[in-house]
Amino acid sequence: MTPRMTTSVLKVVAALLADPAAERYGLRLMQDTGLPSGTLYPILVRLERAGWVESRWEEADPAAEGRPNRRYYRLTADGVTQARHEVAAMQLQMSRATAPGTRPRPA
Template identity: 60%
Template sequence: MTVKMTVPVAKVLAALLADPAGEHYGLQLMQQTGIASGTLYPILTRLQNAGWLTARWEDEDPSDAGRPVRRYYQLTPEGAEAARTGLAELRAQTSIVAPMTEAPPALGPAW
């Protein structure tokens, strides 16, 4: 399954690729990307449905941890490869194709 590469999706994938073998949780990803939970969690669900991510609940008792139980997300090997490819394609599409070879024309005197 393909995933549409939007700016928020690219930010989430870049954060996940910073530690591709690591487990990441929602609050951590929100802090790294600046993306709100209402946008982040649907992205994580789409990535999981596409087979790019696995998810699991931690085995921590919330009262012992003093916080809610975390859901950890981890890139699959296929997801890491697809993320790298997708981000590279996005970079290629948004970069300047040819560098400027001539200096811009000089501006006239200031008014």
């Protein structure tokens, strides 16, 4: 199942594609994408349900760390493939829409 590719979803996917093997926690993704938590976390849930993203809770002592445990997210192998395809398709669509002599098409 391919999630609907909105601008916000593309921002999250692009941030995760910057280093596909790296795990990122929510606050870092909010900083990287500029999205608020109320937008980011539902997107991560949809991407996880689609099989594009996997997550895990950090195994740390919150008292020792001085903060709550973090939930880490990263793209699955299939997610990397699908995300690259969707980002490339969007870039192609944008380049066609802005090519000289063409008019943007409605979305």
